[in-house]
Amino acid sequence: MGDDGRLSMLDQFALVGKALGSGKRLELLDLIAQRERTVSSLAELTGLGLSTTSAHLQVLKRARLVTTRREETSVYYALAGDDVASLYVLVQKVARSHIADAERARLKYLGVSDDSDIEKVDRHELLARVKSGAAVVVDVRPWDEYAAGHIPGAVSIPLEQLERRMSELPPDVNVVAYCRGEHCVLAIDAVRLLRENGRQAARLDYGMIEWRVSGEPIHTAS
Incomplete structure (x- = not known):
């Protein structure tokens, strides 16, 4: 009875592992973490x-990693909680630490030879500079993601608008760009364009x- 109960418990835990066992599902979590989305919008993005x-x-x-709400004929998906976002970040960290191919794939996707190719600043340095x-601080994600939640004080200039809107940025200050996550190419492309x-x-x-996971304040926009 005890062993059966333990296995039953572990099987329930394994539902989460199974749900995370697909690159496409991780991509969906990454997109839903930015803002709630419909099935059709997620299909288009992926x-x-x-x-x-x-x-x-x-x-x-x-696996209770996402929740849903209905608005007229549309169903919106959202993360079930910040703990799901933390889990997603941890999965990436563990993979990079223990799987050499994961780190190589990351660098190839980002288009860098190593992490020194593009200057990075951490949260504390960012706050000090601001x-x-x-x-x-420039948020280069699409506007709808910025509106759903962004770093306080950040301005929204989606990557595809950056070149023509560069004059809106003060000429004598450093620009710090960010996007969806640590492994998002939008910020890297933005830094390269700015430097060019x-x-x-x-x-x-x-x-x-x-x-979001760090517990820092988040602002929204209408």
Whole structure:
């Protein structure tokens, strides 16, 4: 009885592991962590079919990693809690620490040879620079993600608008860009574009999901 009960308990724990056992489901979690989304919007962002996207979301829902709400004919998916965001970040950290191919794949995806290719600043350095007026923080995610939650004081300039809106940024301060997470290429591309145009730029060493996990304040916009 004791062994059966223990295995039953572990099987329930394993539901979470099973739900995380797909790169596509991790991608869905990454997108949902930015803001609540519908099945159709997630399908469009990931390039998956509607039925495939829905099937992946049902696995996440059965593991209680996401919640849903209905608005008229649309169903919106959101993370079940900040602990889910923490788990997602931890999975990435463990994989990078223990699987050499994971780190190589990360660097290849980001288009860097190592983490020194693009200057990074941590949370404490960012806050110090902003407080002294030495930096402006730019959120390069799409506007809807910025509106759902962003670093206080950050301005929204989506990456695809950055080149034509660069004049909106003060010319004599450092620009610190951030995006969805530590492994998001948007901030790296933004820093490269800024530097190509003669601007001083760096990226935050993590993104919005890590900021959320750290417990720092988050602002929203209408």
